[in-house]
Amino acid sequence: MLHxxxxxxxxxxxxxxxxxxxxxxxxxxxxxDGVLAAVQGTAxxxxxxKALETYSVSVLGPDLLARGLSPDQVIPGIDVVxxxxxxxxxxxxxxxxxxx
Amino acid sequence: MPIEVNxxxxxxxxxxxxxxxxxxxxxxxxAMAQADxxxxxxxxxxxxxxLREYYxxxxxxxxxxxxxKAIGKKLGPDKGNSKYLYELFPYGPAKQACKYAGLPKPTGxx
Amino acid sequence: xxxxxxxxGPGEIKKFLYVNRKxxxxxxxALESLEVVLxxxxxxxxxxxxxxxxxxxxxxxxxDTQQIGMKNFSPTYRALEGYDVEKLYVEAESLAERGLSEDxxxxxxxxxxxxxxxxxxxxxxxxxxF
Numbered sequence: 001m002l003h004x005x006x007x008x009x010x011x012x013x014x015x016x017x018x019x020x021x022x023x024x025x026x027x028x029x030x031x032x033d034g035v036l037a038a039v040q041g042t043a044x045x046x047x048x049x050k051a052l053e054t055y056s057v058s059v060l061g062p063d064l065l066a067r068g069l070s071p072d073q074v075i076p077g078i079d080v081v082x083x084x085x086x087x088x089x090x091x092x093x094x095x096x097x098x099x100x
Numbered sequence: 101m102p103i104e105v106n107x108x109x110x111x112x113x114x115x116x117x118x119x120x121x122x123x124x125x126x127x128x129x130x131a132m133a134q135a136d137x138x139x140x141x142x143x144x145x146x147x148x149x150x151l152r153e154y155y156x157x158x159x160x161x162x163x164x165x166x167x168x169k170a171i172g173k174k175l176g177p178d179k180g181n182s183k184y185l186y187e188l189f190p191y192g193p194a195k196q197a198c199k200y201a202g203l204p205k206p207t208g209x210x
Numbered sequence: 211x212x213x214x215x216x217x218x219g220p221g222e223i224k225k226f227l228y229v230n231r232k233x234x235x236x237x238x239x240a241l242e243s244l245e246v247v248l249x250x251x252x253x254x255x256x257x258x259x260x261x262x263x264x265x266x267x268x269x270x271x272x273x274d275t276q277q278i279g280m281k282n283f284s285p286t287y288r289a290l291e292g293y294d295v296e297k298l299y300v301e302a303e304s305l306a307e308r309g310l311s312e313d314x315x316x317x318x319x320x321x322x323x324x325x326x327x328x329x330x331x332x333x334x335x336x337x338x339x340f
Contacts, residue, residue: 023328023329023332095335095337097331099231100239158286158288158289159286160248162292163252166293
C-alpha cells in the first residue's frame with residue numbers, strides 16, 4: 001500500500017498518524033507541505049531516519065523546489081521523485097491511503 | 101418560486117422543495133400535491149408522517165431503498181415495497197413524498 | 211424494460227473503508243465523508259468506517275450546534291445502520307488520548323487497537339480518506 005502525507009509535521013499529526021498505521025512493506029510519499037519532513041536538520045529528522053528502516057520513503061521534488069528546498073537537503077535514503085515518479089508509485093501499489 | 105397557501109407565501113427552491121423545514125403544515129402539503137395533480141389520502145399521509153418522523157430522528161431524508169425497508173418494518177410488507185410506494189408517489193417515493201413532507205431532497209437523489 | 215423498483219444486482223462486491231480523522235465542525239471533511247457514505251451505500255458494497263485521531267469527535271454524544279449556527283449532523287450517524295453500514299470501528303488509542311471512552315459515543319462501534327486498524331486498512335480494496 002502507498003501512503004501519501006500532505007501536511008507539515010510541524011503543524012499536524014498527519015505524518016505521525018501515517019507512521020503509526022503503515023505496515024512494514026508500505027511506501028510513503030511526502031507531498032505538498034508534507035515534504036517539510038524530508039529535509040535534513042529539522043526536529044523530525046530522527047523520526048524520518050527511523051521510518052526509513054521500515055518503509056520506502058519518497059518526496060515530491062516539485063513541492064520541495066516550490067518551498068525553496070533543494071533535493072540536496074533531503075535526508076539520505078529518501079527518494080526524490082517528479083510527477084512521473086508519483087504516477088509510477090500509485091501504479092505499483094494496490095491502493096493508496098491519503099493522510100490529510 | 102414561492103408557493104401560496106391560505107394567503108401566505110412560502111419560499112421553495114427551484115425544484116419546489118420547501119426552503120424552511122419549520123414552515124411546513126398539512127395545508128401546504130395538500131397544496132403541493134394539488135399543483136402536481138395529486139390528491140393525498142390516508143395512505144399518502146402515512147408515508148409523509150413517517151418521513152417527518154424519520155427526519156426528526158436522523159436529520160436526513162432517507163434514500164428510497166432505506167425508506168422502503170423502514171416502512172416495511174413499521175407498516176408491514178404490504179406497504180414496505182417499492183411497487184406500493186411508487187403507486188402512491190409516481191414521481192419517486194423518496195423525492196415526491198419528501199417534497200410534500202417539507203423535507204429537503206434525499207441525499208444522493210438527482 | 212426494467213421498472214425503477216426492480217433492483218439491479220450489486221455485481222462484484224469490493225471492500226471500501228472510509229477513514230475519518232477530523233473533528234466535525236472545523237472543516238467540511240466529516241460531513242462530506244458522511245454524505246459520500248450515504249450516497250455510495252446505494253451501490254451495496256462491503257463498507258466499513260473507521261474513526262481515528264480527531265475523527266472520534268464526529269460520533270461524540272451530546273453535540274449541540276445551535277449557537278454556532280451550523281447543522282448538527284451527528285444524529286445521522288445513527289441512520290447508517292438503516293443504510294446497511296454497520297461496521298464502525300474506533301481506534302482505542304485515539305479515544306484514550308482524548309480522555310474519551312466507548313460510553314461517550316452515540317453509535318455502537320467496535321473499538322480496536324492501532325495495530326488492528328492498520329491491518330484493517332491493509333485488507334481493503336479501496337480506502338477513502340477524509
